[in-house]
Amino acid sequence: MSAHHNHQDQDVLIEKLGYDDHFHEHHEGDKYQMNFLTKYIFSMDHKIIARQFLFTGIFWAIIGSAMSIIFRLQLGFPDASIAWLKPLLGKWITINDAGMGSLEPEFYYALVTMHGTIIVFFVLTAGLSGTFSNLLIPLQLGARDMASPFLNMLSYWFFFLSSVVMFYSLFLSTGPFSGGWTGYPPLSALPQASIGSGAGMTLWLVSLALFVVSVLLGGMNYITTVLNLRTKGMSLWRMPLTIWAFLVTAILGLLSFPVLFSGFLLLIFDRSMGTSFYLSDIFVNGMALDRIGGSPILYQHIFWFLGHPEVYIIILPAMGIVSEVLSVHARKPIFGYRAMVYSILAIAFLSFIVWAHHMFMAGVNPFISNFFVIFTLIIAVPSAVKVFNWISTLYGGNLRMNTPMLFCIGFVSMFISGGLTGIFLGNSAIDIQQHDTYFVVAHFHIVMGVAAFFGMFAGVYNWFPKMFGRFMNDTLGKIHFWCTMISAYAVFGPMHFLGMAGVPRRYYRFDNFEAFSGFDVMNQFITIAAIFGFMAQLVFVVNFFWSMYKGRKVTEQNPWGSNSLEWTTPIDAGHGNWPGKIPTVQRWAYDYGKDGIEYTQQHVPLREGEEHSSH
Amino acid sequence: MSHLSYEESKKVVLRGLIILGIITLIEVFVALLGKGYIIHDFHLQKWLMYLLMISMSLYKAYFIVYYFMHMKYEVPGLVKSVLLPTLLLVWAVIAFFSEGKTWHDWRAKKNDRPIGIFENPPASHSESAGNTPHHSQEHNTQQPEDAKKELSPEEHPAEKH
């Protein structure tokens, strides 16, 4: 018996069992698409907004990773001339009499800061959660659009404004903010503290305040859509894991970003009104400042009260995407669906009570640190549940080793490698040694940088046909995967050794320190691997844009043989997603290989004698 | 939405006005009574005052959310989804406040003096530090001389000495 339905069968099924919400009779759904401006620019269609988030995310990803290459050149080859970058970086490169061009130390810090800010907020928060929440929440739930398409549009445009402000700050004559992506005072609170602390920091704050507004508008929308606009039959326990992940991500953002916003407002007052919320006992150039009574650690607490949930805002959508894509391409139901959901919820809860593990060495009371250590280590439990479930899903599956699948497996690998070092760092006793070394850099790049990127790539390769009606080139995709995988481990693997040896992060160069001078070759190796990895991403960019116009066309509605509802829409779905009725949901999202049938879509009713899968 | 008739809900409103007003009055009364304004030289224990006032405020908050904002008549799921997340703040309050206390204790310890508002530093103290090189450790004893020049006398910070 073939499980494949052609268009006709599907449409008949939706026509027969779907319900009619008279959406297209109102002519309101289509009024958004009157002209180019309302259809593609100020669009209220979630599918277009998803693409807007994706494009902006890719733009920032290129800039953010290019910055890392420049400062990696400095770290790997501090004595090589980079005069050839002068046309791009201008006065940030000084050329001495011998014609040797070197990076200004201040600009090195600006690059590191901007790399962090851009990748964490603009790429992995907006680019990842913004893209896929927008694309998948209405499609997979069987909704016509978001609860409030207008606020959804505003969400993107606030992000866009925030991007413009941050981009503008890159071109200031004093450079962008250079005090680290966390923006700790006093560097962020005193405009005279460093060259980037003036106008650069002001724009940084404005940009991120706008970004918080964007996240909140998006988050409220995602939550209410998931709660209120599910199609008939789509109970919570039938939702794909992607939706669960996006829902919990939105809740995390809704609760943690306001706290960051508060912290920023206090910081703005410290900067421009002369208050001392975060300042005390400061001496600049030997002069005591009239700033008494605050504490920079207060800012750190507030920042990390956002900052730690932010880590899960980044990784949870990737986990959701991987769970879904892994199951589709392994042709097996996801193992332990409910355990997956509960572990997402447990991680979300724990993420709010562990923030001070980022600050063990900042002067936090060791007594209270003990609690943070315990809570932190408990996170390993739900994380391990997820890892075991992914591996069990793969076990005995009928794997399609295409690009999305490879990235899913890569994600699991990265999550394990990076997660294990997290257990090291979560112990305050070990953290005393490893804090602020390359060990930390290696840890968080693998577990939330590379892993989240892998989730994002898996999502892009998997849903590209839905977004653009064409496939991405699989060969180029595989080249992209293997080069990225190898270079990621080549870059971040050796960093563990640097960190173990005590090499501190954020240093401009190491050759002045006898203890670290033995690592020249390792640093060079890392830099070369990073350049290699960067080149691999260019393969992706080329593949992406080439495939948009020249890729293999999608000819059937459900090219992957996937169960979720987004593949019941027409290949080029218009506003309202379904041309006629909305499909109703008859079963959970993971009926793969049930009763010998390869897959059964969610809107297909139970066959005679069939029972609901227990999950 | 309302499960009450119009007349009943009007009563709830009146009751709300009276309850909130009276509780506010009691709060102010406790604050003033506890500090000896009302009966001369009569003071309440601090913890008792705090306990009373915090619990009365929490009751006011409960009343506003449950009756004015209609939470009482919402579906349990909505109530939980809005109220449960605020429990995350409990640990935040504990951790932040204990941190504040720690800063206080450590500052007092570093200054190695009883906690409180102090006189200007004894002259000998800053003079003895005058010849030592500028190490960050020394700043606290050494720099107020510079600081004083910057500040008007009455703005001289209490914590420095």
Place this chain on the structure above:
Amino acid sequence: MSAEHTAQISHQHNEGGSWNGASEPFKASYGKLMMWYFLLSDAFTFSAFLIAYGTLRFAMPTWPVPDFVFSALPGGIHHMPLIFVTIMTFVLIASSVTMVRAVQEGHRDNKKGVVFWMVLTIVGGLGFLSCQAWEWTTLIGEEKMSIVRNPFGTHTENGTYLEGDGHDIKAGDSFKAHSSYLIHFHDGQFHPLKYKTEAGEEKTQKMGPKAFGALFFFITGFHGFHVFSGVVFLIIIALNVASGLYAKRNNHYEMVEKIGLYWHFVDLVWVFVFLVFYLL
């Protein structure tokens, strides 16, 4: 808007449990839910401020006694601790009550009633803002308190004053630890008093922790900004009600209900601001 239609129509398709899709499991429209979740996030914003306040207060050796700081009344009346702020609180509670009435009239589709009670609410909101404006003016203008200067403090030891300030304190007056308003401002300048502790040491008063002024103006200002924006929205919505816009939507003035939620939230925040700044 299209989604509104979807939500409404889908409501009719509700079969089985309310969580099974095509229904509103919380029996609330998307707009009301979004308002709730916005308020939840705003609650976290305010909580962060108040927690920062608590943390800094815990970090200070002394903190001003509120009944010394907030003891003035309009008309040059002094030494009436907390009376003015109690009046402010009543004004805000009363405006909350009128808001509830407006929402109730909305449920009965009584347009005139809605407008009437909303206008009263707006008056209450403006009254609160005026009170706050007077309070700030007094603190800044007369007491010389600002975000960078705090003339208030407390004694940490018991003792007696060695000199008087020309107003209420006479030489020889005694004071208790953790009470008393320290710096007295009169005749255009600060007048720090000399005092003697019980241990016999002679000392001069010092300014209180700066964080007090900064936090007070910041947090009450942020709350006041919420009140202000609430008044603006109330005016816009009241005008829309009067013009009959919401009557056409036929949803029992849901917009009034939503702004009502916001308005009560402002009152809710004031409960805690009142607690931590004026009572504790």
